[in-house]
Structure formats: structure tokens, C-alpha cells
Amino acid sequence: MKLVSLQPEMEAAYADFVQDFTAAGEKVMPGAAGSSEASFTDYLRHLERRQRWEGCPPGIVPSHLYFLEEGGRLLGAIDLRWELNERLLHYAGQIGYGVRPTARGRGLATRMLGMALEKVRTRGLERVLITCLEENRASARVIEKNGGRLEDCRSYDGHTYRRYWIALSPQGRVTDGSGSLQGEIQ
Ligand SMILES: CC(C)(COP(=O)(O)OP(=O)(O)OC[C@H]1O[C@@H](n2cnc3c(N)ncnc32)[C@H](O)[C@@H]1OP(=O)(O)O)[C@@H](O)C(=O)NCCC(=O)NCCS
Secondary structure (H helix, E strand, O other), X not given: OEXXXXXXXXXXXXXXXXXXXXXXXXXXXXXXXXXXXXXXXXXXXXXXXXXXXXXXXXXXXXXXXXXXXXXXEEEEEEEEEOOOOHHHHHHHOOEEEEEOHHHOOOOHHHHHHHHHHHHHHHOOOXXXXXXXXXXXXXXXXXXXXXXXXXXXXXXXXXXXXXXXXXXXXXXXXXXXXXXXXXXXXX
């Protein structure tokens, strides 16, 4: 099981991944894993562009979408945003993920986030902000099992978000007890 970037030869596997959400009556999560492009080739180009500042529209930061792959099947997807802006800082966070409905409840999201954190650490980030809707207990557990420390809950647009920090280096550690940050966000 590994994290992979989407490749041209993965079109059928991607269609199968999307179909799993559709059959369950769900939108593909994370949102970036649901293509709104006219073709798979266009979608691959779109994913490539959004990795660089010059390819990002205003208000969007560079990000990389990975899929959790096993035996040619795509089981989940995780979107890593390399920077924070106001919207991400207050409620959206830096990492979004989803597991295909028929593969849930087997610990995959917990493993996928753990693997993604290694990529973020390699990139040199000291800590990362991850949020989830207050009522999303499964997602909260995934974050907590990967070392997430709750800083606070914030409301936006009628929803309440739990905001967690995960330290990726000693410098990024949060203080005991309150969950508050030791320093300012870089
Ligand atoms: C949230 C989500 C990613 C979890 O994926 P998953 O692979 O089923 O998660 P895991 O199997 O790693 O389970 C993680 C924990 O959540 C718990 N959990 C799973 N489903 C749950 C549910 N419906 N209610 C409460 N807890 C649940 C598990 O028991 C486990 O906790 P435990 O180890 O204490 O038992 C998946 O449900 C999903 O894709 N949901 C839609 C998209 C989404 O909400 N993404 C997160 C946005 S922040």
C-alpha cells in the first residue's frame, strides 16, 4: 500500500474510485479528487498545475493530491496544501482526505494520514493544521491517532470545525494541556 500521484494509465482505476462514491450517494472527498475537467488528460494537467503558485487561482495555495493505492486499486485520496492562508488557517486546514465508501472502517484513513505526514515532514514543515467538522467523529479519531492536538473549535458559515495541530519536528511541538501553539505560524 502506497501513496501515488495520478498517472495516465490509472484512468480506469480513477473511474472506479469515483464510482464508489457515486454509488453511495456521496461527493468525492477530498474535493480535489473529484474531477470537473472535460477529460482525464485535462484533469491530470489540472493536478499538475495546482502544485505551483503560478498555476493556482487567487486564494488557492499550491497543493499535491495523492491516492492510496494497493494492487492497482485506489482506496483513498489525500490533498496536501503546502501553505496556510486565512481560510485554511481558520477552518479548512492543510490536509483533506477521504476513503472510498466500501473501504472504510479498516484503518485506512489513519494509515493514509500517517504516510502523508511523512511527505509533509520531508518537505520541511514543522507542524501542520488539520480540521474536521465537529460532528465528524471518524475524522477526529484519524487526526487524534496521528498525534493531533486540539487547539480550538471555530465556526464558519453555520458549521463548527475542530482545529488540530500535528507537530512534525521538536520545533513544531504544541504545549501540554491547552493545545495552544508555542510560536507563530511561519
Ligand atoms: C473520515 C474517513 C476518512 C475515515 O476513514 P476510515 O478509513 O473509515 O477511518 P479509520 O478506519 O482509519 O477509522 C478511524 C477511526 O474512526 C472511527 N470511525 C470510523 N467510522 C466511524 C463513524 N462512522 N463514527 C464514529 N467513529 C468512526 C474508527 O472506529 C476509528 O477509531 P478507533 O480506532 O478509535 O476505533 C471516512 O469516513 C471518509 O472518507 N469520510 C468522508 C470524507 C471525510 O469526512 N473526510 C474527512 C474530512 S475532514
